[in-house]
Amino acid sequence: MAEYSKIMEGYFTIPTSLTYFLNLPALPDTIEMWNKTQWGNVQSGGIAYPQYAIGFSEDAAGTYYLERTNINASASLFAFTGTTGGFSFVSAGTYSYGPTLTITAATAANPVVVTTSGNHNLVTGDSVLIYGTTGMLQISGIVYTITRLSATTFSINVNGSGFAAPATAGFAKKLLYPDLYIPEGTAITGITTGVTTTIQTALVHSFVPGNEIFFVIPVEWGMRQLDSAVVAAATGIPQQAYVISTTAQSITVNVNSTGYTAFAYPTNATALTAHLTPAQALSAGDQNTGFSGFPPLTPPITIPGAYTPNTRQGVVFGPSVLAASDGTSGAGGVVRWRAIYPDLLKTS
Amino acid sequence: MSWVTERLGVAMRQAEDIILRDFLLSAVSVYNCKGGMNGDNPTEITPTDCSNVAASLDTANAFKFLSGKLGEFRFGSAPVRAAYFLLTSTEVQPTFDAMTVFTSSWNYPNQNDTIYSEYGAVYNIRVFTSSESAVQRGASAIFGADVYNNMCVARESYGHIEQDGYSSQLLYRPPIFSGPLALNGTLGVKFAQTQAILQDTWIRNVRCTLPS
Numbered sequence: 001m002a003e004y005s006k007i008m009e010g011y012f013t014i015p016t017s018l019t020y021f022l023n024l025p026a027l028p029d030t031i032e033m034w035n036k037t038q039w040g041n042v043q044s045g046g047i048a049y050p051q052y053a054i055g056f057s058e059d060a061a062g063t064y065y066l067e068r069t070n071i072n073a074s075a076s077l078f079a080f081t082g083t084t085g086g087f088s089f090v091s092a093g094t095y096s097y098g099p100t101l102t103i104t105a106a107t108a109a110n111p112v113v114v115t116t117s118g119n120h121n122l123v124t125g126d127s128v129l130i131y132g133t134t135g136m137l138q139i140s141g142i143v144y145t146i147t148r149l150s151a152t153t154f155s156i157n158v159n160g161s162g163f164a165a166p167a168t169a170g171f172a173k174k175l176l177y178p179d180l181y182i183p184e185g186t187a188i189t190g191i192t193t194g195v196t197t198t199i200q201t202a203l204v205h206s207f208v209p210g211n212e213i214f215f216v217i218p219v220e221w222g223m224r225q226l227d228s229a230v231v232a233a234a235t236g237i238p239q240q241a242y243v244i245s246t247t248a249q250s251i252t253v254n255v256n257s258t259g260y261t262a263f264a265y266p267t268n269a270t271a272l273t274a275h276l277t278p279a280q281a282l283s284a285g286d287q288n289t290g291f292s293g294f295p296p297l298t299p300p301i302t303i304p305g306a307y308t309p310n311t312r313q314g315v316v317f318g319p320s321v322l323a324a325s326d327g328t329s330g331a332g333g334v335v336r337w338r339a340i341y342p343d344l345l346k347t348s
Numbered sequence: 349m350s351w352v353t354e355r356l357g358v359a360m361r362q363a364e365d366i367i368l369r370d371f372l373l374s375a376v377s378v379y380n381c382k383g384g385m386n387g388d389n390p391t392e393i394t395p396t397d398c399s400n401v402a403a404s405l406d407t408a409n410a411f412k413f414l415s416g417k418l419g420e421f422r423f424g425s426a427p428v429r430a431a432y433f434l435l436t437s438t439e440v441q442p443t444f445d446a447m448t449v450f451t452s453s454w455n456y457p458n459q460n461d462t463i464y465s466e467y468g469a470v471y472n473i474r475v476f477t478s479s480e481s482a483v484q485r486g487a488s489a490i491f492g493a494d495v496y497n498n499m500c501v502a503r504e505s506y507g508h509i510e511q512d513g514y515s516s517q518l519l520y521r522p523p524i525f526s527g528p529l530a531l532n533g534t535l536g537v538k539f540a541q542t543q544a545i546l547q548d549t550w551i552r553n554v555r556c557t558l559p560s
């Protein structure tokens with residue numbers, strides 16, 4: 001239901017980071033900007049400034065069309081386009097990914113080490129979707145927080161030492177703006193039983209001690225005693241687990257799992273035939289608001305067990321449209337912008 | 349002014365829907381459809397998946413959103429079971445059309461409690477479609493196909509919570525303040541609310557792809 005056009009306008013001051021997230025009440029199809037501070041100025045000291053730029057939602061993230069003052073001291077404008085550092089249209093409902101990376105191997109080891117065919121350009125802490133794996137189907141279709149090992153390798157928080165086979169091919173792509181999905185449910189990659197229970201997570205999670213949490217453990221993953229539906233059926237009340245302590249990718253909860261069936265990754269064959277639903281750890285508490293930071297910080301919890309959800313939509317202005325030609329100047333300038341959602345966007 | 353307030357109301361409800369959609373995406377447990385034949389993970393949504401999800405909600409003692417519709421003496425119509433809601437994408441509509449057990453909303457015995465976005469029913473699930481539904485482009489586990497995030501919800505599984513003791517506020521600046529010709533007025537709305545999942549086992553994100 002999008003039966004009305006929407007035009008939104010405003011202005012902002014370019015921050016020193018030379019990147020600005022414009023939070024909007026509607027996701028536009030076109031974004032325009034004018035640099036008021038530098039408007040009409042010819043180059044100075046060999047540095048030219050953006051005057052006008054436009055971006056369109058149908059283009060890849062980062063694409064821009066820019067008019068800039070000319071470096072050669074001419075008053076004429078220099079118009080050009082680029083595909084990185086420009087405008088990115090962001091909405092949680094339209095998951096944004098980086099370029100597709102080709103996986104050539106993933107080791108059956110602890111941790112699983114993934115090799116890509118070329119430079120992956122990932123850094124430690126990036127969220128990466130792995131899919132289309134051959135030989136190691138268990139890790140496919142899940143988003144992981146990765147640890148960079150080299151330009152062509154990274155590791156994920158999975159113990160693959162018991163897997164039947166390594167992966168020989170597959171694909172990966174970076175999930176952009178993962179903070180849209182806080183408190184994001186995360187796949188479980190391992191569970192240690194005991195008087196308290198420690199859960200390894202695929203992602204750097206946003207849980208903090210005191211949070212209420214629940215688990216979904218499909219039958220293929222073994223430890224059904226921890227599944228919330230099984231607990232509710234057995235006890236007549238919902239699962240009530242609370243986070244005691246955490247590390248970046250583990251959660252310890254107040255559940256005595258002594259004697260539980262072991263948590264185990266399915267075999268390759270099971271993964272293929274069962275069309276796996278991953279084992280998951282999810283937030284169960286009441287919701288707070290007002291948290292917009294990333295990476296996840298300890299939120300200002302005011303309700304015991306509560307979480308702080310986070311979402312936004314709008315347009316990211318990158319340094320290609322905010323910075324000068326030297327790539328570092330431009331902070332402090334005032335940008336006037338106009339965002340348009342039209343009644344009709346014809347595509348043919 | 350009536351069309352202006354109508355437009356404003358639509359914009360506000362759309363904003364609420366987007367906020368709620370994003371919240372559910374971040375907090376609801378995932379079920380990957382597996383009854384289909386396209387060989388992907390998840391598969392396309394099938395009657396078996398609808399039945400599985402409804403059964404899991406029933407097992408959790410969830411409340412169905414709507415009571416059923418008794419059959420009536422109308423050609424081509426069929427009774428409709430008491431049902432949960434499945435909120436899905438308009439792009440998934442052909443998948444439902446291809447199901448032999450699918451009952452279009454226009455084949456219900458009557459239109460008493462159907463709304464514009466209701467597409468039909470499968471077993472104990474009534475399907476609502478929207479172009480704003482969340483889609484993960486190229487994200488399926490096997491073939492990298494588009495994955496649709498369909499929220500299957502029971503009554504009172506989630507709710508709005510108004511903040512600071514108020515609901516929405518209407519902001520109006522009459523045209524006279526825009527200039528001597530009084531050409532442009534300003535009308536806006538603000539609201540402060542959050543969403544909460546009230547019972548985790550009563551709501552599922554039913555992920556699916558499209559048929560091959």
